[in-house]
Amino acid sequence: MIRILSLLSGLFISVACHASPPAKPIEITPGNIDELGFSIEIKQVGVENYVRLVVPSTIDQHWVPVTTQAYTYNGEESGLLNKVELGSPTKEVSINSYYKPSDGDLMVGVYFLCGLDRAPCRGDWDSRLYMIQSINQYLITKKGSRTH
Structure with missing residues (x-):
């Protein structure tokens, strides 16, 4: 898992060469997803799961999404990476994957x-990575929080 996180963090750095290195990833959980402004839909379609993560157009007024990424993997084996660099911000950004x-x-x-809007940040540029490290674990956590 650490190896995968390192790989993904490195890929996100390539998005904006002027950005500072990303801070520690901010984990999206069932407990904080609404507060962060994200929403998620997970549906079983046959033997696969369809996942749609809807991304807020801004966070804290000045943070805008610039890249989305979905990484499908099997244990320690290499997986399939789908990375999308966004153009100008749109009303709705989502990640859709099976x-x-x-x-x-x-x-x-x-x-x-x-x-990007020339608002003051911790430097000329700053970056954040919001992620769900494991959809399988997200579902387990969500299911467990319903029983309490």
């Missing part, structure tokens, strides 16, 4: 930059 939970897992992430 994966087979019996064979692997899915990690989704969104890279946000601050300062």
Whole structure:
């Protein structure tokens, strides 16, 4: 998992060469997803899961999404990376992906930059990575929180 996180963090850095290195990834959980402004839909379609993560158009007024990423993997084996660099911000950004939970897992992430509107940030540019490291674990956590 650490190896995968390092790989994904490195890929996000390539999005904006002027950005500072990303901070520690901010984990999206069932407990904080609404507060962060994200929403998620997970549906079983045959033997696969369809995942749609809806991304806020801005966070804290000045943070805008610049790249989305979905990484399907099977244990320690290499997986399939789908990375989309966004043009100008749109009203709705979403990550849509399918994966087979019996064979692997899915990690989704969104890279946000601050300062694109020339607003003051911690530097000329700043970056944040919001991610769900494991959709399988997200579902387990969500299911467990319903029983309490």
